[in-house]
Amino acid sequence: MLKKKSVRISLIIISVVILILGGGLAYYRLSRIQGTVSPTVINAPLKGETETPHVIIYTQDRAFKNEVISNITDELTDKDIYLEIQPIEELSEDTSPWDKVILFTTIMSSEPPENTLSFINDNKNNEKVAVFLTADSGKWAHQPADVEVLTAASNKDENIDVFTKGILHFIEEK
Known part of the structure; x- marks a missing residue:
């Protein structure tokens, strides 16, 4: 008993x-679930201008990312750059309409969102594509050696400037 x-x-x-x-x-x-960002256009009248750089940022709705995106849009509002912010779920394999394509997403379970992995691998040598990843650990544990990416923790205030400056540098470089 x-x-x-x-x-x-x-x-x-x-x-x-x-x-x-x-x-x-x-x-x-x-x-840790990332929300879906609302599509936004900055400098919409410049859309058809051939001399104007056309940039798209695919991202997620999360406080850290929203702050970085807000900093970027504030900086670019008065510049001759057409900018679209789109949800990462809308990621298109076709980069031809864009002068710059930016993925600004997160690492979950050691990997970025499923729909981005093939895009990252397919575009690892495409100079008009940049990848920026947030991760609690500050790194992408399974990052392929031949993929260039900026990865840092999203919970640190100083990293807001790191991402903002990195993305702006990529957008504005010729």
Whole structure:
């Protein structure tokens, strides 16, 4: 009788621990979910201008990324650059309409969003494509050696400037 009771108690304890760990993992994953950014156009009248650089940024809706994007749009509003901000879910394999294509996304479970991996690999030598990734660890654990990417943590205030400057530098370089 005592043996059965200790087995039951052990099973209850194990079940509670599993539930707590599972709940903690679920909370962590849910708290890291990236939202879908609303499409935005900066300097819309410049869309058809052939002398004007046309830039697209594919990104996600998250406070850190939104702040970086806000800094970029503030900086480019008075410049002759046509800029579109689009959700990463709308990523197009066709880069031909753009002078610059920027992926500004996040690392989840050691990888960027599924729809970006093939794009990154297909465009690793495309000079008009740049990849900027945020990650809690500050790095992309499975980054291919031949892919150039800026990766840093998104939870640090100083990294807002790092990403803002990096993206602006890429947009404005000739």
